[in-house]
Amino acid sequence: MRYLIAIFSFVLSILPAIAQEEASTFVEKGAIAYERGDFEGAAKAFNEALEQNGSNASLLYNLGNAHYQSGNYGQAIVDYERALFLDPRASDIRTNLEMARNATTAFEEKSEPAIWEKPLHWLSLNEWFLACGIAAGLLAVVSLMRAFLSGRKGQVSLRWVTVVSLFVLAIGVSALILRQGELDRAIVLRPGTEVRLSPFSTADVVATLREGQGVQIQEEHEGFYLLSKGWVSKEDLQKVCADS
Amino acid sequence: MKSHSQFLSGAIWSLAVACAAFLPAAVLAADVSVSIQPSTFGADQGAKLSVTVNGGSSDQPINPPIPDGVSLRPYGKSSNIQIINGSMTRSEAQNFVVTADKEGEYTIPSFEVSVNGETIQTDPVTFTVTAGGSAPQSLPGGSSAAPQGNAPAADSQSLGFLEMQFPARDREHLYVGEMAPVRITAFFPPRTRVQLTSQPRPEGPGFTLHNLSEEPEQQLVEKDGETYRAVTWYGGISVAKAGEYPVKVSLDATVMVRDQSGGRSARPRSPFGGSFFNDPFFDDFFDNAFTRVIPREVTLSSKGDPLEVRSLPTEGRPADFSGAVGKFSFGGFKLPADATTGEPQRVRVTVKGKGNFDRMSAPVLEPGDSWKTYAPKTEFQGDDVAAFSGSKTFEFSAVPRKGGEQRVKLTTSYFDPDTGKYETIASPEVPLDIAGEDLSSGANTMAAAALDPKQEKSSQKAKAPTQLAPLREIGVISSASLQPLLYHPAFQISVGLGILGIVAGFVIGGLRQRHSEPSRVAARAAQQREREAIEAAAESSKSGDASVFFDSARRALQVRLGSIWDKPAEAITLSEVRQRFDGDTAIVQFFSKADAVSYAPAGSISTTELDRWNRLLQETLANPSYSVKRPDTVPSNAS
Structure with a gap:
């Protein structure tokens, strides 16, 4: 029994390493295919690496490049936006994302945030969530310490921690409220994607969307997403963030 | 010893009595009879079909075969034991409610029933279905429908009818592709329960219904002296082929009708023998309370008046005509204030009016040889429930090919069905000074390549790698989640605990402070x-x-x-x-x-x-x- 447990533990410990090794192999294959001009082959290899390893900003960025070079701009925009979700301050991802948007003329209604909004975009959504979580935890600790500690000892330090935590929490919550739409953001994958009146493939078309255009998903219903103007087939859209 | 003989004699007598009691039933052969009551009933009523097994019980569920147009619904089982002159007979009846969609004579053919391991063949049963109730033969709305056939159904006891109306207009014809607004109304008796099982649909080839209101209006209306529950849809209808056709729509519904097979005798009469509970008011009340309802599937169809559909004339058809039929005008447009040759510009234009907006294509930017335009993004905003009138906004990219001063305008064409002529409308001209030199066709292609995904890949490949940031070198591959932290249970629990800690700290601190005042x-x-x-x-x-x-x-x-x-x-x-x-x-x-x-x-x-x-x-x-x-x-x- 002890041998079995030991073997099981060993297998469990080396599995991630094996997966990472395989992912590295696919990354190399993808890079070679990309250099050769086989962009579809490169995209396939990078996708395999993502499946083996899980999401990674650099991998997604490389995949975006491969899709861009294949002329698959909608998918490239999805990849770049996902890479930015994980690495929000990377200039190369932003540059290539802008190029992909220009390639499809999928101009964003509001591509650049206002000056006062810029600090709220310094961190990714997850970084803001983490900052808010840490600030809330610190406030909880400070609050409990103030409740149980008597006397003036350490009160000044606690006050500073409270002020800083409250500041971070206020900024973080503002950023998350302002950017909450990013949670349900999706990208149009195909040119001329049709927006229908009802969630049926035979329903009347009320609008068309450009490839690469960013949209906000409001609801899901049997193979269709509800946008502000109507319903779009799920096959024509891809969400940037993973589902809950 | 005596007790043993007494026991033996008692046992023999008991066996003899038991044999006397049960032998007749075992020895008598079982039989099966089928009856229907009443044997003549209306199309909006039902009758009770009984399959009675005498001298045993059925080994398997009884499923009588039914002819086309007849429906059968189980109505329960009953059993009976009779002892006459020492002979016991046991019978078991399986009951069904029979309804038929159309009048006529029907026969339930002979079928097999397995009783005590023996297969018994039944006799066929014939019944007659007459026209339902006292319904008149002509329908007030001129519709031709009732329960999936010719059975009349028009007064308060009928199952309903359908009407399609065009708004009043000067001409009696439509053009191919023209969308005409219609109002479709289904009329049902006011006190029946109705479940609509389909949307109204066009009958016959070439017709299409557009933008039917998803939630129809419902109201009680008076029509020809009768009250109906009217369900109304608004939408548009278009025809794809020229000719003269009957325009007809139909609708499926399930109407709950009261089962008349039990008749009024189904309600127990007053045990007090007085006239109070036998008042007609209580007849209605008890009938509604006790009488079963039978779902009747009906297809309602409108009358189908012939309509002339004309083809669009070829004479005077503009080159940019895309099939829009109606009356349109420009509702606004936005052109770039300045531009440079080769640089993509955004053009936004709104066309408003009445007609088939789905056939309206993006307006053309003129002078045409100075611009290259790309597929537009469109958005339609309907002004009425049927989306017959409204506005359609086009947003597209355009690349100026020629530099210098230009007077730019947008044009579009449509066919006006009232005048029978094509019309071309143009926006006011806007002066635009375009910087840069005229683009050669090659340069033009290069400039456009970044805009048009359908352009040849070779030109893109020649340009893109020089501008696209290169691949990243990936050493150690770390893994991160694309799922927002908000959705992680661990994060939710941590934040919840944090908030709980803050609240607890405030509450405890407050209590302690209060305590030390x-x-x-x-x-x-x-x-x-x-x-x-x-x-x-x-x-x-x-x-x-x-x-x-x-x-x-x-x-x-x-x-x-x-x-x-x-x-x-x-x-x-x-x-x-x-x-x-x-x-x-x-x-x-x-x-x-x-x-x-x-x-x-x-x-x-x-x-x-x-x-x-x-x-x-x-x-x-x-x-x-x-x-x-x-x-x-x-x-x-x-x-």
């Missing part, structure tokens, strides 16, 4: 001192020590009054107490007695008297006004 501390100390004084008074009253008792009693009262008057307890003296209370109140007596015993030894006071004084003290402290009078039970000489 000076006024509360003083109040608690006063309460403690008062308690101690009361205890000392009680003990001294038992021990008979009068001086200690009155001193303790005064202290208890001082503490209490001091907390009320917000004064130090020691500062409350007999003179102040006399000023605030009547002289005969117990509180004044306590103070004066305490003063007296502190300056002169107390006389002999019995423990009984002290006990009464102690009770008076308790009573005084318990009374919020402290105005307890000295009772007669306390001797006056004690003061």
Whole structure:
């Protein structure tokens, strides 16, 4: 029994390493295919690496490049936006994302945030969530310490921690409220994607969307997403963030 | 031995009786009969079909075969045992409700029933279905429909009819592709329950219904002297082929009709024999309450008046005509203020009006040879429920090919069905100074390549790698989640605990702070001192020590009054107490007695008297006004 447990533990410990090794192999294959001009082959290899390893900003960025070079701009925009979700301050991802948007003329209604909004975009959504979580935890600790500690000892330090935590929490919550739409953001994958009146493939078309255009998903219903103007087939859209 | 023979004889007799009782049933052959009552009934009614098995029971569920147009619904089982002249017969009946969509004569053919392992063939049964109720033969709306056939259905007892109306207009014809607004109304009897199982659909090739309202309007209406529940849809209809066609729509619905097979006898009559419960009002009431309803699937169809559909004329058709038929105009447009050759510009234009907007293509930017335009993004905003009128906004990219001053405008064409002519409309001209040199066709392709995904990949590949940031070198591959932290249960629990900690900290801190307030501390100390004084008074009253008792009693009262008057307890003296209370109140007596015993030894006071004084003290402290009078039970000489 002890041998079995030991073997099981060993297998469990080396599995991630094996997966990472395989992912590295696919990354190399993808890079070679990309250099050769086989962009579809490169995209396939990078996708395999993502499946083996899980999401990674650099991998997604490389995949975006491969899709861009294949002329698959909608998918490239999805990849770049996902890479930015994980690495929000990377200039190369932003540059290539802008190029992909220009390639499809999928101009964003509001591509650049206002000056006062810029600090709220310094961190990714997850970084803001983490900052808010840490600030809330610190406030909880400070609050409990103030409740149980008597006397003036350490009160000044606690006050500073409270002020800083409250500041971070206020900024973080503002950023998350302002950017909450990013949670349900999706990208149009195909040119001329049709927006229908009802969630049926035979329903009347009320609008068309450009490839690469960013949209906000409001609801899901049997193979269709509800946008502000109507319903779009799920096959024509891809969400940037993973589902809950 | 005797008992054994008695037992044996009893057993034989019992066996004989049992055989006598059950043998006839076992020996008699079973049979199956099929009957229907009544054998003639209306199309909007039903009849009871009974399959009776005599002399046994069916081994398997009974499923009689049914002819086309007839529906069968199980109606329960009944069994019966009869003993006549010592012969017992057992019968079991399986009942069904039979309904038919159309009038006519129907036959339920012979079928097999397995009884006690034996297969028995039934006789066929014939029944007649007549036209339902007292329905007239012509329909008020001119519709041709009722329960999936020709059975009339038009008055309050019918199953409904359908109408399609075009709004009043000058011409009697449509053009191919033209969208005409229509109103489709289904009429049902007001007191029936109806479930719509489809949307109205066009009958016949070439017709299309557009933008039917998803939630139809419902209201009670009067029509030809009858009341109906009207369900109305609005939408548009278009025809794809020229010719003369009957325009007809149909609709599927399930109408719940009352099962008349049981008749009124189904309701138990009044056991009191009076006329009160036999009033027709109660007939309706009990019929509604007890009579089963049968779902009847019906297809309603409108009458189908012929309509002339004309082709669009070829004469005078503009080159950019895309099939839009109606009346349109420009609702606004936005052109770039300045531009440079080769650089993509955004153009936004809105076309408003009435007609088939789905065929309206993006307006053309003129002069045409100076611009290259790309596939637009469109958005339609309907002004009415049928989306017949509204506005369509086009947003597209355009690359200027020629530099210099230009007068730019947008044009579009449509066919006006009222005048029977093509119309071309143009926006006002906008002067635009375009910087840069004219693009050659090659340069043009290069510039456009970044805009058009369908352009040749070779040109893109020639340009893109020089601008696209290169691949990243990936050493160690770390893994991160694309799922927002908000959706991680661990994060949700952590934040929840944090908020709980903040709230708990505030609550506990607040309670502690409240607990340590000076006024509360003083109040608690006063309460403690008062308690101690009361205890000392009680003990001294038992021990008979009068001086200690009155001193303790005064202290208890001082503490209490001091907390009320917000004064130090020691500062409350007999003179102040006399000023605030009547002289005969117990509180004044306590103070004066305490003063007296502190300056002169107390006389002999019995423990009984002290006990009464102690009770008076308790009573005084318990009374919020402290105005307890000295009772007669306390001797006056004690003061």
